[in-house]
Amino acid sequence: MAQNKIYIIDVTNRDGVQTAKLGLAKLEKTLINIYLNEMGIFQSEFGFPVTRHETNYLNANLELAEIGLLKPIRLSGWIRALREDVDLAFEKVPQLKHLNVSISTSEQMIKHKFLGKIDYQGVIKEMTDAVKRARQLGAGSVGVNAEDASRTRMEYLIEFAQAAKEAGADRIRYCDTLGFDDPFTIYQRVKTLAEKVRIDIELHCHNDLGMAVATSLAGAKGALDAGVAAYINTTVNGMGERAGNADLVSVILALRKSSGFQDRYILDERVDLTKAWKIAKYASYAFGVPIPVNQPAVGANAFAHESGIHADGALKDRRNYELYDFEELGRGEPEIIETGRQIVAGEYSGIKGFRNVYGKLEIEFKDDAQATRILELVRYANVHTQKPLTDGELRFIAQYPEQAEKILTVTP
């Protein structure tokens, strides 16, 4: 039997945008999906199908999947595990193929969030109804999220997961919603759950105790040791509620470079680390949150050596003080920063400056009508993002104007 692997489901466009005081424009979410796809990530949880302002963005991104730009990445929606939400999701986003349905399973939340409106058996009933409905409506894959799984009684978690499997779920998302697990507890719990229920497990770990990457790996090891596949939830730069989620690039590096995982546990081979730098820089720009200088792999100091002994050692042989190479992350190219005249495309741009900007990207327009149309879209895009558009955003708008227009359209 082939060995089970570890896959990545990035949740930047769902959990990442739930970060207090921060968010992403729909165009920025789209670019994140494009970069995740280029990076070979298995799945992007791309948004909320029952939230009205997401509808155009979600449908346009599914069109981009249809025409090949967002392929082979899977785009999945997040909804509450309610039959009504499943119905509404497929009504508003008919091409939706992949879903995660979420409900709380811990005593804390069932008692103090649902406040007696629903009990343990009620939670299972709501969840199984939602899964069956999603299957009826043609969902290609369904994950079931046990919110606050790490504080859920083990026997109940097993019963819940068993019911999910019987209702047709493909995976259980083990949510360490408060970052309560440590690597040892999550390993044991996930292994037990996987052995009892025989279902693939997603690890969704938060960083409240600074262990999100470690618990994600330990949970994945528990799943693989039990003989099922693991799917680690990540966000770019670890963005997410409170202290954030497991950082995408750190998780990939930890799986490929740490002593106990490299060569022993296999990360989806399609994952291309050389795209790490690009996506980390873009997410930082889009969220408006600088990358800490000591961030693994992509921080400004991740490959900086100053002390005599270390600098000397790194120069003699990089392996003396570097576990991996900056080139592997796609970093090392000089960044050209314009110090003279700069023409940027913005919400009040005119056609001349605009042609200049696109000329530098070596994009030409077939006629004035096309140029005018793209200029108008660029202006609207800038109204949305409120910062100079990146080369990637400008290229996307010029190449996919129809979808860009839809993404920029929000009708209250």
Ligand SMILES: [Zn+2]
């Ligand atoms: Zn979360």
